[in-house]
Amino acid sequence: MKYESVDLAGLAERLIAARRAANVTQEAAAKHLNMSRPTFIAIEKAVRRPRPEELVKLAELYKESLNKLLRDDPRPPQLRPQLRSVLDLAPGGQRELEEAVSLLSAYIDDYQYLERLVEAKSNTHFPPQVRIAPGPIERFAEHCAQEERARLNLGAHQPIYNLRRVLEDAGVHVFVDKLDSKLAGLYVFVSDFGHCILVNRVHPKERRRWTIAHEYGHFLAERDRPGVDYLRPMQRKPESERFADSFAAAFLMPEAGIQRRFYEEVERSGDFKVGDLCRMADYFAVSLMAMALRLESLGLIPRGSWDQICESRVPVRDLKQEAGIQPSQDHDSFEPYPQRYKLLAVQAFVDEKITEGQLAKLLRCSRLEARDIVEQCSEIGDDGDGTPSRVPLSLTHSLLAVAAR
């Protein structure tokens, strides 16, 4: 394909997205190209095709690869218009939010690009949308969480350790990246692709898991409304936030499972102490506060128990240490992109559809790390003489076609 054939509207949208991600004003970009602002605006409005040298200069200014700006695919998802209402209402930290929106847009763009390259399609059999019923919203959220756990075959008692993979199968794409510490996460639904969530990497794993479950609650209840969640939300939470909070609590800490474990402990020792609370929070991979408030809401411990723990001013870290809990790694909610994204990137590389440099960019790592990932994604095979060899995975290889021959 020649540059002249590249869709001008798509190119203009990519240029706008790249400029915003780089925090460059239209005026500065116009000056960089030594042209007037109206002429530059004509480029972003897809009225004027930038000359090759102008495009190269813009790619350098935006620190974006030329290949990405010239991707031959449908227009990139423009999340900003969808998130405009949220951006406009941002109480400050507009820049941080803009950066987060750019990050999520880039992940979605890359994921969809990989799907097209490898000819793999996302699961679009999304869970049915729920309509919030009149009455106590917490009870309704509890009901929805139970239904979802049953639908996803998660049972009624067990913790969900591989939360992200479970939700990926339900059409939820979770990305994890470094955001401003005030931001917990943001979410947007992209039709024919899925619900996309960006979670703050700097938060502890329990908080990340909570954010993922919370945003899943939003997906179920208000699919078409994108949004942002802050670490310390507003005092008076709207109904949708209360639903998402209650849903997250019930989804991660199922009532039946919590009760069973609580009474097992009470039966064993005749009591339920702070140490037991710590171990239970660890078992369900939630924060101590989330578990304490959950037990309070289920009436298993008295209201105000969490406040009492806070008043003691003993750091949670010390409480956990005393309860014998070792800090654990959580790769599931720490990887920047879903496992499927990684496999698609490796597959595209193995199929020679992308170069090593592009692979490294898509995987957000150095070339050496990208080589390691390719190696990890290969299976150890056996040549027949006992010599192990690496067999690159081929996701698009049809097993049924082989059987039919």
Place this chain on the structure above:
Amino acid sequence: MWVDDHIIDCCSLLNLYTGWGGLAELRELRRTWYVCEAVLNEAEYTREYGADGVPVLIPLDMRGLIQSGILHSARPETEAEIDDYVNFACVPGVNYPDRSASIILSGAIGRKSPVKSFWICPVS
């Protein structure tokens, strides 16, 4: 006249560097060796194994290699080269060139010079 001699892409450069433990051998070959500008930023470090078998990341000082004269940097300069560079960046599908490959190819075409580059696939 930068494509009169040899151009190394990033992938090959890393392989040669790790294979030889440096690039000083390039000087012995008595040719002029070029890398495109994009490679300067992409080849960040290489990896070696310490005495205890633990891999250690060694920063790859590309600027130093340029300053020492072992490598020379290149970028598309003429209008024709820039046009070709942009056109190569549009090529979709198999062997879709990345930035450094696009620059190399555009330079070779623009100056009507043969390219003798190392296209060595990564070995694991």
